[in-house]
Amino acid sequence: MMCLGLNRKKCVLGVVAMMTLTMMISHVQAGAISTFTWYSGVASVAGTSWAPPVAPNNDNVVGASPNAIFVTQKDYVGIGPVDLVFDVINTGGVTEYVVTEGVQNNTGLDWSSYHIELGFGQGAGFVKSTPGDGLDFDAPHHDSPVNFNPSPGFFPTVTYPTEDDILATGGLMPDFTFAGYFVFNIDVPDGISSFTIRQSPIAVPEPATMSMLVLGSVALLKRRRTH
Numbered sequence: 001m002m003c004l005g006l007n008r009k010k011c012v013l014g015v016v017a018m019m020t021l022t023m024m025i026s027h028v029q030a031g032a033i034s035t036f037t038w039y040s041g042v043a044s045v046a047g048t049s050w051a052p053p054v055a056p057n058n059d060n061v062v063g064a065s066p067n068a069i070f071v072t073q074k075d076y077v078g079i080g081p082v083d084l085v086f087d088v089i090n091t092g093g094v095t096e097y098v099v100t101e102g103v104q105n106n107t108g109l110d111w112s113s114y115h116i117e118l119g120f121g122q123g124a125g126f127v128k129s130t131p132g133d134g135l136d137f138d139a140p141h142h143d144s145p146v147n148f149n150p151s152p153g154f155f156p157t158v159t160y161p162t163e164d165d166i167l168a169t170g171g172l173m174p175d176f177t178f179a180g181y182f183v184f185n186i187d188v189p190d191g192i193s194s195f196t197i198r199q200s201p202i203a204v205p206e207p208a209t210m211s212m213l214v215l216g217s218v219a220l221l222k223r224r225r226t227h
Ligand SMILES: [Ca+2]
Pocket: 060, 061, 062, 063, 096, 138, 142, 143, 144, 185
């Protein structure tokens, strides 16, 4: 009906334009996080999804936030940072999200800890978020559940070196194991166009490196004794 009097090419262009407009409008109405991109040479990311926040401006929620970001699997094939970049639109306040993600260690190395940071940009252009800028890991109260110790047990200890750092330690994530799922929380403020979750596994030093460290220490001790 809408194409009466138009040739086929113009008709197709018109329909595409209308569909694009509809998608743009639904994005604007979606609130908070609107798009998502990941950057890494050391991991693949599968099945990431997010729903429009069901409870925008819910900072500071106690307990699990109903606003969820879900990453089915992040599969590391090497040690290094993975940057997940989220575009953001204003909602009129700070929206708290719970992030749930499966992490696969395919690096050939055991991990001694797992580090997550908040910031802006990606790769060499990554800039850390600053204290008090509204973007943080559910600081200052940390009143929603976190978990880096899913079965059979990986990192039972979680610390916050700053409001923009999570360090999960106290255990081991062996090579070729899957953690399903790590859980943490972020507060997303108005006034930013995007932000980045940077994640870095930290490997246990290899035996060869350890041996060299020990040999180095012995050599140092010997030298001290002879002087
Ligand atoms: Ca909270």
